[in-house]
Amino acid sequence: MLDILPPVRLTLAHVPTPLEPLARSPLFEGIELWAKRDDLTGVGLTGNKVRKLELLCADALEKGCDTLVTCGAVTSNHARATAIAAARLGLACILVLRGRDQRPSEGNLLLDRLCGAEPRFIQPSEWPDRDSIMAGIAEEIAAKGGRAYVIPEGGSSHVGTMGYAICVRELLEQEAALGIRIDSVVHACGSGGTTAGLALGFAAAERDDVDVVGIAVCNDKAYFDGVIERLHGECAHAGFVSEAVAERARWRILDGFKGLGYAKPGPDDLDLIRRVANDEGVFLDPVYTVKAMGGLLAEAGAGRIGGRGATVFLHTGGIFGLFSFASELDPS
Numbered sequence: 001m002l003d004i005l006p007p008v009r010l011t012l013a014h015v016p017t018p019l020e021p022l023a024r025s026p027l028f029e030g031i032e033l034w035a036k037r038d039d040l041t042g043v044g045l046t047g048n049k050v051r052k053l054e055l056l057c058a059d060a061l062e063k064g065c066d067t068l069v070t071c072g073a074v075t076s077n078h079a080r081a082t083a084i085a086a087a088r089l090g091l092a093c094i095l096v097l098r099g100r101d102q103r104p105s106e107g108n109l110l111l112d113r114l115c116g117a118e119p120r121f122i123q124p125s126e127w128p129d130r131d132s133i134m135a136g137i138a139e140e141i142a143a144k145g146g147r148a149y150v151i152p153e154g155g156s157s158h159v160g161t162m163g164y165a166i167c168v169r170e171l172l173e174q175e176a177a178l179g180i181r182i183d184s185v186v187h188a189c190g191s192g193g194t195t196a197g198l199a200l201g202f203a204a205a206e207r208d209d210v211d212v213v214g215i216a217v218c219n220d221k222a223y224f225d226g227v228i229e230r231l232h233g234e235c236a237h238a239g240f241v242s243e244a245v246a247e248r249a250r251w252r253i254l255d256g257f258k259g260l261g262y263a264k265p266g267p268d269d270l271d272l273i274r275r276v277a278n279d280e281g282v283f284l285d286p287v288y289t290v291k292a293m294g295g296l297l298a299e300a301g302a303g304r305i306g307g308r309g310a311t312v313f314l315h316t317g318g319i320f321g322l323f324s325f326a327s328e329l330d331p332s
Contacts, residue, residue: 004204004241006162010058012085013041013050019174022313025279027272027297031306034180035282036171039289039317044111045088047317048187048194049081051163052155057085059159060149067092069137070151071130073263074099074121075287077318078154078191080108083117092146093117094137098127107320154191156227158234161197165241168201171312182210183309186296188288188316189214189253190262192227198314199249200232200241211305212251215295217288218262221253228253257295263287263321269294270328285318286325292316 017040022033041050060068068086072079072095079095086093095112097119102109112119122133130153138148151157175182185202189195195214202210216224228251236246259266265273265286272293273284284290296313300306322329 004165004200004245006166006240007055007159007238008058008062009054009166010061010089012045012054012057012088015041015051016170016174017041019171019178019312022280022282025276027275027279031300032180032310033306034310034312036185036312036314039283039315039319041317044084045081046319047077047081048164048314049078049155049317050085051167052160052193053081053085053163055159055163056149056151056155056157057089057091060091061089063147063149065091065147065149067094067141067146067148068151069094069096069134069141069148070155071096071098071134071153073097074102075108075263075321075324077108077285077288077321079117080111080320082151082155083112083115086117087115094148095119096130096133096137097121098124098130107323111320152191154193156191156193156196156231158231158238158240161193161200161231161235162240164194164197165201165204165235166197168198168205172205172207175310181309182207182312183307184211184213184305185312185314186213186215186292186299186305187314188217188292189224190217190288192224192231194314194316195224195251195253196228196231196235199228199251200235200245203245203249204241208248208250213295213299213305214251214253215257215292216253216255217258217291221255224253254295254299257291257298259291259294265290265325270325273322273329274331282315283319283322285321287321288316288318
């Protein structure tokens with residue numbers, strides 16, 4: 001790949017993850033659909049956040065930090081992955097979580113606590129101040145003689161972004177081995193870093209023919225376009241990619257698939273989770289991947305993807321979120 005020099009990274013994810021066809025379900029008829037199974041990067045350390053954390057945790061260790069501080073919803077996949085990575089590396093972990101405490105804990109919050117992370121709960125009204133809250137925690141740790149490494153929402157810093165720029169090389173190697181031609185990569189967009197990394201990776205590989213499609217699960221197109229442009233500029237400034245690669249990067253953010261809102265699956269979402277599980281043995285999650293799959297099917301139905309080659313659905317994980325919706329999902 002041209003003009004790309006990623007930061008140092010650890011080995012946390014089990015890669016390469018499989019690139020598998022999804023061809024049994026009638027839902028996918030007429031689409032050459034492949035799933036990039038980043039839900040299989042590990043057991044607890046599963047999902048797209050692990051590729052970002054390989055770089056973020058390496059940076060934290062290089063800077064001599066002893067505590068990871070990050071944020072998310074109470075059900076956050078990113079917070080759970082950060083807590084597990086911290087335990088693996090012998091680091092403390094403080095999680096700023098939007099919402100109320102759960103007793104007994106379930107899903108991701110249960111795993112956070114099992115790994116020894118300290119959750120600190122904030123109200124939704126405090127969420128806009130999350131960065132200053134985390135900065136205050138870092139100061140608190142410094143006052144006690146420690147050193148915190150603050151990871152933004154979703155791991156979407158310029159360092160974390162490079163996780164998916166690196167992943168593109170893996171995808172292109174699989175494309176060649178399978179004898180397919182990737183036309184588009186569709187994925188959930190919740191903080192912007194995955195989309196930003198994919199766009200940089202394909203730009204560095206001079207694959208302008210690949211349509212990088214992020215399905216917004218929160219916020220909107222204007223917000224994410226701004227985030228991605230900022231991350232690309234920061235990656236170029238850090239020397240991870242050239243200015244030319246950052247300028248060449250292309251992506252699309254699609255609105256209209258949030259349904260009832262972030263982490264609020266509607267009846268159609270729940271039905272799609274059931275159908276894909278039944279037909280393909282693949283579990284979509286209720287926050288991210290079910291919304292992304294809904295967007296993919298809508299785009300295919302409108303003829304905007306799938307006509308020129310293989311459509312890759314990047315499965316970003318989130319299986320633990322299913323347990324919070326057991327009563328709604330149980331088909332019995």
